[in-house]
Amino acid sequence: MQRLDLKQLLSQKLSPQQIQFIKLLQVPTAELEARIKEELEINPALEEGDVADDAPAEEDTSSDADEDFDNTEEDYAEEEMRRDDDDGDLNLEEYMSDDDIAGYKMQGDGPGEEEDREMPIAFTGSLTDSLMDQLGFLNLNEKQHAIGVQLIGSIDEEGYIRRDLQAISNDLAFSQNIEASPEEIEDVLRRIQAFDPPGIAARDLQECLLLQLERRDPDEITEVAEQIIHDTFDEFTKKHYPRIQQKLELEDYELKSAIDLILKLNPKPGGSGGATRVQYVIPDFIITNEEGQLQLSLNARNAPDLRISRSYADMFDAYDKSSKTDKKLKETVTFVKQKLDSAKWFIDAIKQRQNTLLRTMESIMKRQYEYFLDGDESKLRPMILKDIAEDIGMDISTVSRVANSKSVQTEFGIIPLKFFFSEGIATDAGEEASSREVKAILKDIIEKENKRKPLSDDKIEKMLNEKGYNIARRTVAKYREQLNIPVARLRKEL
DSSP states (O other): OOOOOOOOOOOOOOOHHHHHHHHHHHBOHHHHHHHHHHHHHHOTTEEEOOTTSSOOOOOOOHHHHHHHHTOOHHHHHHHHHHHHTOOSOOOGGGGOSIIIIIOEEOOSOBOOOSSOOOOOOOEEEOHHHHHHHHHHTSOOOHHHHHHHHHHHHTOOTTSBOOSOHHHHHHHHHHHHOOOOOHHHHHHHHHHHTTSSSTTTTBSSHHHHHHHHHHTSOOOHHHHHHHHHHHHSHHHHHTTOHHHHHHHHTOOHHHHHHHHHHHHTSOSOTTOSOTTOOEEEOOOSEEEEEETTEEEEEEOOTTOOEEEEOHHHHHHHHHHHTSOSOOHHHHHHHHHHHHHHHHHHHHHHHHHHHHHHHHHHHHHHHHHTHHHHHHOOGGGOOOBOHHHHHHHHTOOHHHHHHHHHHOEEEETTEEEEGGGGOBOEEEBTTSOEEEHHHHHHHHHHHHHTSOTTSOOOHHHHHHHHHHTTBOOOHHHHHHHHHHTTOOOHHHHOOO
């Protein structure tokens, strides 16, 4: 016998507009242009152009925009669901404000999967373009900038500068009437060699490999690899490994691990040249240090103005003045209303996206302010997704989407946002230390140990506890493995 039961269920559904916002939030800056072009192609009610071209002279709506910016992701969804339920005639004035008709100057990012997953931070484009973008982030005077442009122009297809610095100095003097000594050029070159991709602008293979090793997190094997390239490069190129081992007094595992690491480096950081297009990181945020005050901005690359089509708005103007009895006209108006709604939702999603990105990065910058001043990793504070979510009043999943797919340009490199999130270790003082700080101390302890009697994880645990860090032996082992440091018996030397 069949039974009929009455059940009360509570479920939450995402509106199409909220899904659109989530997708836009995940997209890196480099892909936004493609996402915008796609939307422009499928929606004739959406246009791009100068805000000042035909913006109507109306009252300032900035306060309304600021209010929108303060909405949470949930508020945004509720607003859009209310729009979905509105079946009445379109209000022309809704599309005639400064924000909607004049458009919206976007700064930010673009499409992605709606699942909450890590996304690659990459951009497909010209090596020269990427290097010129990074040059613009440096605080250079006019002369230094000219030197930088000349150096970038001297980089060959493999990513090397093979010309003598004196020759580049002569080029600057003859072509631009700029007197620059080789020492001045060397100073700018060093800054360019810190750009991405690692190893760029090296003058030979040895320098190229050393530049890449210098960019790695310091550990025992990396130091051995640097020593091999710096002190025994000729032997390395001839594969005289026994000579290297004898000269540097290396253990078998040290030599093998270091050689394996070196062989994974890129000998041609510029790619193979020609028509090949290589991937480079394009930052989503830019932080500059203006005399001790940090300034945050969103990357405006490939972010054109968007606006509601004037001609589509005029159609509704004509409709409002018509008799509204023509069936075909009504069908046309329904189609236009749908496109106008879609265009407005897209612009609103971009606004909400920009606001969310800025609020998230502002919170990260405030919490890691000391680090952003000079790049000293010991100044990084413990920080988890929940901390930022509470700061900005949004869901953890929203912060996760931003952290997993975005990066920030600083004066000491382009850094993925996920780098700034780390667990905290309790101290005897009742405070929390970043796991990065503890790793640095752990590494220092191992570097200073007696290699004839290397310290066990138990002894390292006790030493850290004595320094005030409440850490367990299994955590010591985990951090040691993350630093690529072998166990005590493999660190023993005769």
